[in-house]
Amino acid sequence: MEVIREAPLLRYLRWAKKFIKLFILSLLCCSFAALLLILYLRSQPLPAVSINQTTTIYASNGEVLDTLHRGQNRFVVPLKDISPFLVQATIAIEDRSFHKHYGIDWLRLARAAYVDVIHMEKRQGASTITQQLARNLYLSMDKTWERKIKEALLAIQLELNYSKDEILEMYMNQIYYGHSAYGAQAAAQTYFGKDAKDLTLAESALLAGIPKGPSYYSPYVDFDKAKSRQQVILQAMVRSGYITPEQAEQAYAEPIKLKERNTEAAAEQAPYFRDYIANLVKNKYGIDEETFIHGGLKIHTTLDPVMQKKAEDIIAKVLPKDKPDLQVALVAMDPATGHIKAMVGGRDYTKSQYNRALSMRQPGSAFKPILYLAALQNGFTPLTQMKSEPTVFTYDNGKTYIPKNFGERYAHAYINMREAIKTSDNIYAVKTIDHLTPQKVVDQARELGITSKLQAVPSLALGTSLVSPLELNTAYVTIANKGERVKPIAITRIEDSQGNVLVEEKPEKTRVADPVASALLINLMQSVFEPGGTGHRVAGELNRPVAGKTGSTDYDAWLSGFTPQLVTTVWVGYDKNQKVDDVTEGYLSKKIWAQFMESALKDQPPALFDMPAGVVSVYIDPASGKLATEHCPNPQLFYFAKGTEPQEYCTDHLPNHETPTPLPPPDTPSFWQRMGSWWKPTE
Template identity: 85%
Template sequence: MEVIREAPLLRYFRWAKKFVKFVILSLLCVSFAILLLILYLRSQPLPETFVKQTTTIYASNGDVLDTMHRGENRIVVPINEISPALVDATIAIEDRTFREHYGFDWKRLAKAAYVDVINMDMRQGASTITQQLARNLYLSLDKTWERKIKEALLAIQLELNYNKDEILGMYMNQIYYGHSAYGAQAAAQTYFGKDAKDLTLAESAMLAGIPKGPSYYSPFVDFEKAKSRQKLILDAMERDEMITPKQAEQAFAEKIKLKERSASSIVEQAPYFRDYIANLVKNKYGIDEELFIHGGLKIHTTLDPVMQKKAEDIVAAVLPKDNPNLQVALVAMDPSTGYIKAMVGGRDYKQTQYNRVLGKRQPGSSFKPIMYLAALQNGYTPLTMMKSEPTVFTYDKNKQYIPSNFGGKYANAMINMREAIKTSDNIYAVKTIDFLGPQKVVDQANRLGIASTLQAVPSLALGTSPVSPLELNTAYAAIANKGEAVKPIAITSIEDNQGNILVEEKSEKTPAADPVAASLLTHLMQSVFERGGTGFRVVNELNRPVAGKTGSTDYDAWLAGFTPQLVSTVWIGYDKNQKVDDVKEGYLSKKIWAQFMESALKDQPPALFDMPAGVVSVYIDPHSGKLATENCPNPQLFYFASGTEPQDYCTDHLPANQQPTPLQPPDPSSFWQRMGSWWKPEP
């Protein structure tokens, strides 16, 4: 039987037909697989990521007080707030086909794969901007095939979920530019001291070259290498017709002005206050460490940077250089709002970070005004008389307390409350708390804002229960506010990186004492700075009405006081129970306080302490305690709650058979009012 052989051409045609079918079927399968992969990737959410952003702390005037980033300084801004020149420069040098590809540059990928196969390792990179973003956001930097595959899949997901501008914006905020600067905004501020939107073409080309080798191309490290890289990028931009040859030439010739990196530019401002802010953020407002440091928060504070600088300068100038162990605390608040304006927690933050504004020490006699405020609401008047003499007090049935005056000096005569406050008479104070009962004083202190535990014993009158300078300052603010307590506020608001308000603090006033009593006390506390008062030594440093009270123990020296605009407290002492020399070292608390108050308020006119309704003013003869007449040699102006002032006239100095002629209350146009009318701030 004859076998009929198939013609070779026909056989080849049949094979070709089968091969084409196979190729078409394979392409359809691959296409279908790719389609399934795309649909799958499109349906899957991208991994969660936390982009670390720099938290910024602002002073009250909007100045940046500090940034928190712990080595990853990033300030996220939208793409339209980044210079177009920097965007173009980045595309030109990193991924020139970025606008055309879908996450991969196939030519670069093929070349990289060839080199990698030849060398049997991962030498050649071909990552697009999208791939780099995927790696930076979600993956490690390991050079493995597994990581490359994950990177490719994530790049596809990014391209499926975001448009090109969104991807570019994320990339420009993610990339590392060296010197802890992540993202275009932080980099622009680090290298040029300006915002990313304000970068010139020359600056943009230099900045775009840094990510290739942040420690190699940094203009801070090697300016010539940075210039060489800048030229390469300008040439790439010219090649891609992003700029003209003339623009490239002019940009390269432009003189680059880098941000000064002197020591003064990195000096920490208000370090104790910054630590206080960090403590509030985490412990009061419940914001965790990671969100605080890397959450891109905007924390707006009450600190007055000018006032803070004055406080720091005065402390540095007044404290003796030959006694570095002598420490200080200073805190200042606006009494009407409770806003903390200045805070100095020690003389050298680098030596010790302990914030003495928050530390508790015995306030000594600076606590007495709190007790006298309670007394003025419980039957006392500014003219209440008691004898200043050595006295033994018995309490709790059989316990004894034997206070003494400073230096063992006693009037051995009847004195009034004004004299007791002025000279800081301890006997008068303890007799007052003995009359009131210590618990009333504790309750009054708590209402004024002192939260520390106070011992309800007679010695409380002399400030034996420790309190912090911040607490004492808060209590004094309530006195300045005519009896309305204000909570101290250091943070006015906290915003997240999307602008949402997480925390907002507003001033709150709470009635804590009778306004008439608080105003009477304020007038009495002005006597501290009169001749014979414990604050008189610094009166020449003051050019405005002030009220305050000194305080001293063997280990502490205080002065707390206020004007209508500002209340501040200064403490001087040692951390390790070393005694304070009251004459030399104790005086420094008064000097710092007076210089700070005058300097802090030098741009504001002197302000009077006005009296509320229900207060009357009369002249008193201090010897008799009666209404003064024209014949009394040393009349003193006193304020009283209406109806509690003396009704009888002093007759001790009247000539025989002469009727008393009362002294009229002072003209409202007092010295300070006249001074305020012509006062002008220093230029």
């Protein structure tokens, strides 16, 4: 029987047909699987990611006080705010096919895989920009196949969820350029001191070369290597068609002007104030630590860096070097707005971060203006007289209190309120609080802005309850504003990384005291700097009208005072229970205050303390307390609420019992009459 054999050609065709069917089926299965994978990846959310951004604290003039990043200095900016040269340079060197692939460059991947297999190790990189972004956002830097697969899948997800420009924007804000600079904006500022949008072609090519090896190609580390890498980048840009060979040559020849880099730790600006800002951000405004440090916030503050520097320099100059434990606090505020213009919390932040501007101390006689404002609103006048002599006070069912004047110096005669403030007479003060009741003084302090606990006892008149320099200064701001309380403000605005306003503070004024009584008190407080006043020792350092009050305890030395433009409180003392010598160490608070006030206001003309409607001025004979005549040897100008001024004329100095001829009160008192004899305008 004859066996019919199939022709080889037919057999080959049959097998080819089967192979083609199998190939098409496999291709369809793979396509279907790929479609399912894409649909699955498209439906899955990308892992949550938080990009750390640098928080910036600004002074009132826009100067940067501090940047907070803890090693990741990053400012996220939109792609339009990044130089096209830098974007093109990055694409040219990192991923020439970026706009053509869908997350993975298969040709590049195959070539890299071939090299890796030939050498049996991972030598060739093939990651696209999208893959690098996926790795930086979501994965570690481990060189494992598992990480590579995850990276590829995440890259596809990124391409499915974002446009090419959105991916570029994320990438350009994510990559590391060395020296703690993450992203294009931080890199541009770090290396060139400019914004990313302003980078030139030469600068862009230099920056684009750094991410390959930040510690190797940094121009700060090795400028020659950085320039060599720049040339590679420029040639890659030519091959990609972004620039011409002539542009590349010109860019390479262009001199590179790097931002000067201070290798030594720079002195921190206003460190106590910055700590105060951090405390407000977290505790007053409820912003958590992570957002504060890494949220890219823009915190605009009230600090005047020029005033701050003057305060720090004066303190460093005045405080003796041989007494390193003697500490200081200074707070300066604008009375019109409540803005804190300067804050010093100690003499050396590197040795002690404790902010003494917020610490609780006894204000001593610096508290007395609060007492006297209450008195002027409750029947007292500047001429109200009390006898200055040793006195025993009884209160609370038999308790006794025996205050003493400094150095046990007493007038042993009746003195008026002006003399009591000028000489800081303690007996007059305690007699005043005894007349008013301590609780009324506590209430007055609350109205002026004192929030700390105050004891309603006679010794409150002498400042025995604890307050902070910031609190006391706030109360003095209310006095300077003639009875309008304004809240202290250190932060004017906080914006998030997108520019949304999270916090905005505006001045808030509240009428809490009579403007006439407040103006009278201001006039009386000017006497502190007149001859015989407790602040007269530093009057020679001042060339403008000022009002204030000194204060001292065994452990504290104060001077709080103001002009119409600025209110400042200075405290000097020791952290521990070490007494302050009032003659030498106590004097330093006055010296710092006077020098700071004059220096801080150097560029502003002297300003008057004006009087509101309802105030009258008359000349008084201080001995009799009556209206002065032309024969009185020492007439003094006093101000009163209209209707409370004396009506009788002094007759003690009239010759032959003549009819008294009064001195006419000035309608517009001159500058130096308002101030007293110690201040005269410069010619």
